[in-house]
Amino acid sequence: MSELSKPKEDLQDPDEAQGPEEVQLLGAEGGEATSLSASSPPVSLSAPVEALPQEALNKMVADMVKFLLRKYRAKEPTSYTELLNTVLRDNHDHYPVVFCQAIECILLVFGVDVKEVDPRKHIYITVPNLGLTCDAVQRGGQGLPKAGLLVVVLSLILQNRDHIPEEEIWEALNKMGLYVGREHSLFGEPRELLTKVWVREGYLKYRQVSDSDPARYEYLWGPRAFLETSKEKFMEYLLRVSRRAFISFPLPSAEAVKEEEEGALSQSSSQADLSL
Incomplete structure (x- = not known):
């Protein structure tokens, strides 16, 4: 029986789970590999990558989740190159772990699947999980x-x-x-x-x-x-998540996503004015 069918397990204190930057979801158990829609990140690690403080890693994951949600609503594809240069900037070496945690977050919390449509150029699209169109x-x-x-x-x-x-x-x-x-x-x-x-x-x-x-x-x-x-x-789908446990992931709050969207719209408007 999957973890979803065990509502009586002791988890996190409810008051701790209510922060606007966090939401409970199904996440990978420690040490277990994640198998999701997108392929393995196209990064070759020839040397050990310096471990990030958890707070810094959480911030990168939340930023990538916000970016992917924006692409989902705009119905726009994204790419490995764009994710590196727009989201991670000077933290390219941490792309594999950030990308894997971000696509897990966006799938399990928001019901959005990240799929690779061009393995050569590493182009990704975001689509509703399981065909559900309730967000539309x-x-x-x-x-x-x-x-x-x-x-x-x-x-x-x-x-x-x-x-x-x-x-x-x-x-x-x-x-x-x-x-x-x-x-x-x-x-x-x-x-x-x-x-x-x-x-x-x-x-x-x-x-x-x-x-x-x-x-x-x-x-x-x-x-x-x-x-x-x-x-x-x-x-x-349940077979994919049945061995996961409820954990917390840092996620952008509704306010943070709204602020980002308003900022993007303002920037687009400014660019349009300059082009006139």
Whole structure:
């Protein structure tokens, strides 16, 4: 049984998990190699690379995640060269570890897959994981991607024989720093997202448990989930993450991503004015 189906494990203190720069996700266990969509980074390390302080590494990973999210929303490809020169600048030697952690973050938190489309030039595209298009539905795709959370919820349902009591969903999501009635910097108010937004869009069903008194409720896959993806794809995905544990990754807050986007728009506007 995967780690997703173990909501009662003791993890991090909930108050520690609520910082705007962090979110809980499925991450690689210590010492285990990561196998994701993008190929191994095209860097040859002939000499040992000086170890980075964890804080500096976290900052580089967060910067690369922000950059990849911007590319995702703009529907633009990126490249090894661009990632080096735009994100890492003077830290090229650390590209392999930063790149691997960044694509793991963006997949497991935001539900965005990084795929290499040109192995010779190392060109990458960012696409929705498992075919889910919920981010395009919400705000025209302009907000922070939320498909990663939807993947977690659909996975929990699948592993609980296709329906899961509401209280068990919240036991699991509480471990990730998501609480009913408490606004989250990445996902907003989570109960409204699950019970109203995703039910309205057809990704989830929310219904009363038969013969329950007092009334209890449960979640199931909705018709749109079956239309856009499949249980088989989810099982393949779960095999990729089933040996991972819940850990914290440093991630850009919603405010940080918004500031970066506003800065990029301002810069583009200035360049346009200069060209006139």
